[in-house]
Amino acid sequence: MIASSQGFAGYLRRDLLLAYRRRGEVASPLIFFVLVSTLIPLGISPDSARLAELAPGMIWVMALLATLLSTESLFASDYQDGSLEQLLISPQLLPLPVLGKILAHWLVTGLPLTMVSPLIGLMLSLPAAGLMPMMASLALGTACLSLLGAVGAALTVSLRKGGLLLSVLVIPLYMPVIIFGSAAVQAAIDGLNWLGPLAVLGAMLSAAAALCPLAIAGALRLVSNN
Amino acid sequence: MASGRNWNWFHRMGSPRWFYETTGRWLPWLWVLTLGLMLIGLVWGLAFAPQDAKQGNSFRIIYLHVPASFLALAGYYLMAIAGAIGLIWKMKLSYMVMKSAAPIGAALTFIALFTGAVWGKPTWGTYWVWDARITSMLILLFLYLGVLALQYAFHSQETGNKASAILALVGTVNIPIIYKSVDWWYTLHQPATIKFTSAPSMHPDMFQPLLVMIVAMYSFYALALILHTRTEILRRERKAGWVRELAQRAQPAEVRQ
Amino acid sequence: MSTPPLLTVEQLAFERDDCNVFKPANFVVDAGDIVQIEGANGAGKTTLMRLMTSALQPTSGAVLYRGRPISDCRYEYLDNILYIGHQSGVKMTLSAEENLRWMSPASTSAVEITQALDAVGLRGFADVPCYSLSAGQHRRVALARLHTSKAVIWYLDEPFTSIDKQGVLALQQQLESHLRQGGAVVLSTHQNLPIDGLRKYSVEPHGDLAVPS
Numbered sequence: 001m002i003a004s005s006q007g008f009a010g011y012l013r014r015d016l017l018l019a020y021r022r023r024g025e026v027a028s029p030l031i032f033f034v035l036v037s038t039l040i041p042l043g044i045s046p047d048s049a050r051l052a053e054l055a056p057g058m059i060w061v062m063a064l065l066a067t068l069l070s071t072e073s074l075f076a077s078d079y080q081d082g083s084l085e086q087l088l089i090s091p092q093l094l095p096l097p098v099l100g101k102i103l104a105h106w107l108v109t110g111l112p113l114t115m116v117s118p119l120i121g122l123m124l125s126l127p128a129a130g131l132m133p134m135m136a137s138l139a140l141g142t143a144c145l146s147l148l149g150a151v152g153a154a155l156t157v158s159l160r161k162g163g164l165l166l167s168v169l170v171i172p173l174y175m176p177v178i179i180f181g182s183a184a185v186q187a188a189i190d191g192l193n194w195l196g197p198l199a200v201l202g203a204m205l206s207a208a209a210a211l212c213p214l215a216i217a218g219a220l221r222l223v224s225n226n
Numbered sequence: 227m228a229s230g231r232n233w234n235w236f237h238r239m240g241s242p243r244w245f246y247e248t249t250g251r252w253l254p255w256l257w258v259l260t261l262g263l264m265l266i267g268l269v270w271g272l273a274f275a276p277q278d279a280k281q282g283n284s285f286r287i288i289y290l291h292v293p294a295s296f297l298a299l300a301g302y303y304l305m306a307i308a309g310a311i312g313l314i315w316k317m318k319l320s321y322m323v324m325k326s327a328a329p330i331g332a333a334l335t336f337i338a339l340f341t342g343a344v345w346g347k348p349t350w351g352t353y354w355v356w357d358a359r360i361t362s363m364l365i366l367l368f369l370y371l372g373v374l375a376l377q378y379a380f381h382s383q384e385t386g387n388k389a390s391a392i393l394a395l396v397g398t399v400n401i402p403i404i405y406k407s408v409d410w411w412y413t414l415h416q417p418a419t420i421k422f423t424s425a426p427s428m429h430p431d432m433f434q435p436l437l438v439m440i441v442a443m444y445s446f447y448a449l450a451l452i453l454h455t456r457t458e459i460l461r462r463e464r465k466a467g468w469v470r471e472l473a474q475r476a477q478p479a480e481v482r483q
Numbered sequence: 484m485s486t487p488p489l490l491t492v493e494q495l496a497f498e499r500d501d502c503n504v505f506k507p508a509n510f511v512v513d514a515g516d517i518v519q520i521e522g523a524n525g526a527g528k529t530t531l532m533r534l535m536t537s538a539l540q541p542t543s544g545a546v547l548y549r550g551r552p553i554s555d556c557r558y559e560y561l562d563n564i565l566y567i568g569h570q571s572g573v574k575m576t577l578s579a580e581e582n583l584r585w586m587s588p589a590s591t592s593a594v595e596i597t598q599a600l601d602a603v604g605l606r607g608f609a610d611v612p613c614y615s616l617s618a619g620q621h622r623r624v625a626l627a628r629l630h631t632s633k634a635v636i637w638y639l640d641e642p643f644t645s646i647d648k649q650g651v652l653a654l655q656q657q658l659e660s661h662l663r664q665g666g667a668v669v670l671s672t673h674q675n676l677p678i679d680g681l682r683k684y685s686v687e688p689h690g691d692l693a694v695p696s
Contacts, residue, residue: 006585014585017577017581018574018576018577021576021577021612022576077574080570081570081571081572081573081574081575082568082569082570082571082572082573083572083574085538085566085568085570085572086566086572086586088538089536089537089538089561089564089566090561091557091558091559091561091562092558224538225539
């Protein structure tokens, strides 16, 4: 009867539009990523060989932190202006619009990080063999991080200083992702098979895409009880 | 209804009062069992078990370290299952058990890490080593801390319980993934020399006290969990009639009106 | 055989932190009915309304839509209701027109949207981003939904907040027209509503411990 202009595609489009309207804010994680990569040579050493050794892991850590920064805002504005309430009583399966929102979030944070990573790789003397694997692992990995981070964001959305607690909750869940993500890049640099770790990342992404929306839907229903 | 009768015991178990009264009866025995096993295990292991050929006396710390790590992991699963029961059957007692299990498990994880560090120093010359098991244990500690933090972050007790339950379940799914990932990560970077002694290669004379300690630790965990849950029950049900009666009876005679 | 009433609330109770929020609620809402939920601040009016819209699950009792529990016909029920809560659900960075389009059925035409915005007095403000509108104007954007919605049951929580006298009158007339078309309204407000057939339901705070001895 009343078909909603909503669902997966609807929320995807709307969140992309909303992100576009706040593009200054939304670009911050990306700028953070670039800025922090300047800290590495300043804090450790500008020596090319040393940077090359650290580069895969460091780029991954910075990408992880940048993603973490942006995750808090995933559900925050919806919670504050009542859109979340409306979402909870709309006639659709909750995990679908949730997935749409998370995809929009990844397109606006994870994807730009992935695109910029070759540049950062260059700045940090990442060996050429690692550039392509870095992009591939970041593409899959940041999607995983968005999904896992969204679980934490949903659980802490109603809390005032939710941001710090969000990090505490979510970083342990992030650890397998970074293990395989940076291992893929390192393997490529060492001339070993890097598709193996990449495949594991892909598997993690599929599992997260299937399970996280369910946990998130449960958490969202729970916290708007307040 | 026949099926209703079958599940009666389950729902009866969900009554905090029933739990309080029943465990009250078991408690003295549990104390005796725990203290007894602990005493036997510790004395046997720390004093009487033979010295290790390579590590001398410092290996004895495993009599604390290994049982603590077992219980730390088992405790997390117990906490998550309690949370799941609470979410599915909306049983308040289950949430109370979950809430009580969290600090106990976190403390045990910390003990495992601490004893691991104490073991490391005389054996490999360093307090901290990023090997697979220690790293996994550290991540487990973080998972516990997350559940604890979430539990107390909400104004509403109920919401805190449910949120922790969801987080504990998400953590449960992740634990095997984390352990496997860390294992794999470690094999990538493994330095040749460092490796924890694994239990099966132990001499039976050293292994038996370890078994005693493991059972003792399970008993200790049960004791701590029951005590903690009883306190939680009293706290949450403090307005109920039976709790007030208990409080009345516990007061010395002159104070009672 | 009489058709079951549009909405039946049966022994509805909700526990929060071991306390029943209000005494079990019982009432019936039929087509053409308007029910005003009243009670002191904190008595549980918003909770009752959220229970009725299925945003919250009751601890006991049920809400029946045309005789069936809403847990059995969830999507059908949700398709036919509209809820405007304390927070308007209006996105600040979107324009009034974009917000209204999002909250309206997919079949609403552009003309209908413009007409709806005109009807709530936002003519000329359609393209303005909502962060530059006043609180009263936000409210109006949310209320513009009432013009484009095809929902049968309207749940309105304090709809008259921030609205001026003119707006109050306009909203009243709109409620009356909705009732004439066979819809139903459940609202909570401190305002006096001179609408024919208005029934009041008083939410009584319970406060007793919901714990078996």
